[in-house]
Amino acid sequence: MGGAVPLGMYIVSVVLFMIPCSLLWIAWRRSIKGRQESEQADWRTHCITAALLVAATATPTSMAFVFSWLLSGGSPHGMDTPPGLWKPLAAVVKWTLLASLLFAVLGKGRGRFLVLGWAAADVFAVAMVYMLQMD
Numbered sequence: 199m200g201g202a203v204p205l206g207m208y209i210v211s212v213v214l215f216m217i218p219c220s221l222l223w224i225a226w227r228r229s230i231k232g233r234q235e236s237e238q239a240d241w242r243t244h245c246i247t248a249a250l251l252v253a254a255t256a257t258p259t260s261m262a263f264v265f266s267w268l269l270s271g272g273s274p275h276g277m278d279t280p281p282g283l284w285k286p287l288a289a290v291v292k293w294t295l296l297a298s299l300l301f302a303v304l305g306k307g308r309g310r311f312l313v314l315g316w317a318a319a320d321v322f323a324v325a326m327v328y329m330l331q332m333d
Contacts, residue, residue, distance in 0.1 A: 218319035225312035249301035256294035263287035
């Protein structure tokens with residue numbers, strides 16, 4: 199097992215992930231409101247829904263990745279951190295993030311910008327945890 203990570207890093211991680219979670223929540227609310235106002239949804243509207251569904255799975259997966267990485271010792275260089283659940287989760291996070299971006303780009307409406315903002319906030323949260331762990 200890697201070195202001990204202070205409890206404060208877990209708290210900081212939760213706080214950082216509140217940003218993408220908030221953006222995702224706002225995007226869902228707008229999507230539901232837009233569906234109620236719209237009479238008929240086309241394929242591009244369905245792309246936004248798909249982007250939101252994929253993003254809704256990517257966010258907890260990203261959080262699980264960070265927590266597993268921290269639990270394993272959390273070396274930002276990846277050389278000192280022993281293998282753990284964080285290794286396979288890294289690929290899942292990457293592909294779900296890319297899939298949600300693809301669906302958002304294909305979609306229409308302002309909701310896609312919230313999904314793009316969510317993706318940036320998710321990457322920002324993970325990067326900040328890495329940077330803050332570099333003590």
